[in-house]
Amino acid sequence: MKGKLNLDWNKVEEARNYSRKIADAVHNFVNEHTTVSVERAICRLLGIDGVDEYDVPMSNVVVDHLKSANLLSEGAAYAIGNAILVTGLSPQRIAEEISHGRLDLRSLGYGPEVEVFGAIDGLVEETVEKIRLNRVKRDSLIQELGEGKKPYLYVIVATGNIYEDVVQARAAARQGADIVAVIRSTGQSLLDYVPFGPTTEGFGGTYATQENFRIMRSALDEVGEEVGRYIRLCNYCSGLCMPEIAAMGAIERLDVMLNDALYGILFRDINMKRTIIDQYFSRVINGFAGVI
Structure with missing residues (x-):
């Protein structure tokens, strides 16, 4: 096989094998x-939400408890399924x-494994169906409204205030933007928790929260109807909470998610083993949700 670069294909094959x-x-x-962070994402996918009296996310509360009890390696799904089986809660x-x-x-104590996982089957199916229907809705809206010409026009908003971001995002869509990216507040990638609720203060960007995702998704759906094309929403899940933010994005129908372990390794000094594990789980979620 010959090509314009005159490569030695034996060396190419050797490199591929390595x-x-x-x-x-x-x-x-x-x-x-x-x-x-993977286990916290699982907690969220099982329906755990909100914060405690100290504004600590409930997913953190559960996983911190599992960690202190030396139960983390058994997995949050197993622990929660067993707790449902025993307590009925x-x-x-x-x-x-x-x-x-x-x-x-x-x-x-622990019940039979089949019964433990059976206790969460319905919850898992409910979340999977919600994410699947989000993908169906996206495809339906694109079919109904159409979309911008490629290459897509990608516009950033980053006021720190989600409500001001909405104003800018609508204006951008009216001026031809096809993708609106909400830049995260500086350093959020190093927070080992996801802030809760709508946020109005940020530093160089707006915090990625599930409520902020919902607010912006709703706004872009409205302006998409107005301008006659589907407007994609982009955010970022690289960092210590990569799987959680991916899960939140799937639940709230985000369309584009920057999901890169190398960002955390090179620029945030995050443990490379941890973030590679997180990246894999996140990309499984994003792949199923149709997030690009």
């Missing part, structure tokens, strides 16, 4: 490990009971 060995080793490592109520110190997952 790459395959590296990738296989990394993938095997990822499959055998979890992280606190919802995941949200379980999180609240843990937060108030009234429930210690170590004291529950």
Whole structure:
């Protein structure tokens, strides 16, 4: 085989083999490990939301409890499923009971594995269906409204105030923007929790929160109807909360998500093993949700 670059294809094949060995080793490592942020994302996907009296997200409350109880390696899904089986409470109520110190997952014992996972099957199916329907709705709106010509025009908003971001995003869409990216507040990638609720203060950007996602998604849907084309919403999930933000984006129908472990490794000095594990889980979510 000859090409314009006159490459030695034996060396190309050798390089590919080395790459395959590296990738296989990394993938095997990822499959055998979890992280606190992966487990927090699972809590959110099971319906755990909100914050405690100190504004600590409930997903953090549960995973911190699992970590202190040396139960993290068993997985949040297993621990929550078992707690549902034993207590009959919802995941949200379980999180609240843990937060108030009234429930210690170590004291529950364990039911049969089939029954434990059976206790969360319905919750899992509900979330999966919600994300699937979001993808269907996106495709339907694109079919109904159409979209901008390629290459897409990508516009950034970053006031720090989600409500001011909405004003700018609508104006951008009216002027031809096809994708609106809401830049995150400086340093959010190093926060080991996701802020809760709508935010009106930020530094060089606006915090990525599930409520902010919902507010902007709603605004872009409205202006999309007005201008007659689907407007895509972009945000960022690189950093310590990568899987959680990916899960939130899937639930709120974001369309584009920057999801790169190398960002955290090179620019934020995040543990490369942790963020590679997080990236894999995040990309599974984004792939299923149709997020590009």
